[in-house]
Amino acid sequence: VQLQASGGGLVQAGDFLRLSCAASGLTFSTYDWAWFRQAPGKEREFVAVVTWTNGITDYADSVKGRFTISRDNAKNTVYLQMNSLKPGDTAVYYCAAGRRPYGSRGARWDYEYGYWGQGTLVTVSS
Numbered sequence: 001v002q003l004q005a006s007g008g009g010l011v012q013a014g015d016f017l018r019l020s021c022a023a024s025g026l027t028f029s030t031y032d033w034a035w036f037r038q039a040p041g042k043e044r045e046f047v048a049v050v051t052w053t054n055g056i057t058d059y060a061d062s063v064k065g066r067f068t069i070s071r072d073n074a075k076n077t078v079y080l081q082m083n084s085l086k087p088g089d090t091a092v093y094y095c096a097a098g099r100r101p102y103g104s105r106g107a108r109w110d111y112e113y114g115y116w117g118q119g120t121l122v123t124v125s126s
Contacts (some may be wrong), residue, residue: 001025001115005095008120011085015124019080021095021117032100033071033078036110037091037122047093048080049106058106062088085124092119 007019019035034049048059048069057069068081078095096113100106107113 001097003095003097003115003117005093005117005120008093008122010123010125013086013124013126015085016081016083017085017122019082019093019095019120019122021078021080023076023078023097023115026097026115028071028076028097029073030099031097031115032106032113033069034096034098034106034113035069035078035080035093036096037089037093038119039088039091042091044094044110046108046110049108050078051100051104051106053102053104056106058108060108082122085122087124087126090122090124092121094119 002024005021032051035047038044050057050069050071066084071078095117097115098113
């Protein structure tokens with residue numbers, strides 16, 4: 001299984017970025033997909049999730065209304081559209097895949113996810 005995250009970079013506050021995570025070696029459509037992030041000196045935190053059943057989404061309060069997670073089962077890729085970026089969004093962003101029961105809500109805990117990408121760095125300057 002491989003998860004390849006990309007799309008990070010250095011931007012200014014107010015700018016946007018779109019992260020991508022391309023997956024291989026698993027049945028993409030049967031997994032929940034999530035993004036987590038880890039800022040320097042802080043613990044990894046949940047950002048967003050999209051479920052494999054009905055594409056239900058959930059977001060951390062800190063990004064709700066600014067970030068949008070989406071999935072393309074045909075391309076085995078999950079995206080994170082990040083708008084109105086703030087310096088507080090600076091972190092390494094990780095994509096993750098996890099198996100969850102049909103109809104369940106997306107999980108916010110990292111131990112629910114068995115596969116992880118390598119991370120992509122997002123730096124937002126003020």
